[in-house]
Amino acid sequence: MIALTESEIRASFVNCSQGEAKRLRVPLGLADTAWDTLDFLGWRDPGAPAAAYVVTQWRGTLTGLVMRLSTDRRATGRQNMCALCHTVHSTTDVALMVAPRPGAAGRAGNTVGTYLCTDLACSLYARHLKRPDRVQPVETLTTEKRIERVQANLDTFVRRVVEAS
Template identity: 50%
Template sequence: MRPLSEQDIRNSFVNCSKGEAKRLSIPRDLGERPWDDLDFLGWRDPGAPDRSYLVTEQPDRLVGVALRFPSSQRGFLHRSMCSLCLTTHPGSGVSLMTARKAGAAGREGNSVGVYMCTDLACSLYVRGKKVPEAGLRFEESLSMQEQIDRMVANLSSFLGKLHV
């Protein structure tokens, strides 16, 4: 992924108003992100524990999505798998992230959900750059590039449901 500026990020959001995009919290460490290892930029809002954001490059533009997730914790013995990168995590390491649909459907309250790594580090897990805490990645016969392609396809499928 190419490095993004704050303005790139704010202009990319498709499921919130321009005012909401202007007010949301942007990561302060954009210059330190491992851009070459990212397929999307994902971060949690430090001021709103139930909100996170995701920005990815699509063929014709950047697409940013505001996400919500429950703040309730699951027991440590409960394991869940991320639908994007297929990494398993205990407890609250995977959350149901919901996004309001773009356009009129979103204004009517319609949303779409996907189970994702709560820390939004899917790209790093697939590349082995980050190890899930007490979680695991299954040994696969797919190459790393095939796993990355699958994760990107899973993300594109989710974004397609938002009518992006």
């Protein structure tokens, strides 16, 4: 991932108004971010627990998505898997995140959802730079292949949100 500025991040959002993009909280410490370990910039807003954001290079364009977390996350002891990085977590560490489609479709309530790590640290899990609390299934993929999987799955999610069905 390339290093991003606050203004680049705000300008990248495709599924919210410019006013909403100006008001959202960007992550602190952008200058200290280890950009070379990220496939996308993902963060949660501590002041709005249901808000989540992803910014990525998608098909040559910086693309940001505003998402909402599902409020129905019961701690049942079950396990769930992130759709991007395939990391297994407890049900409280994976959540359904829903992104409205851009434009009129999103204003009409059309959304696309997927299950993601609630900390949005998929890039770090794929590189084994962060370890989840749960024991993971044995996987034979190399680190490069895990990174490619995150990138391909993210590309699919962004495409499903941005492109008309």
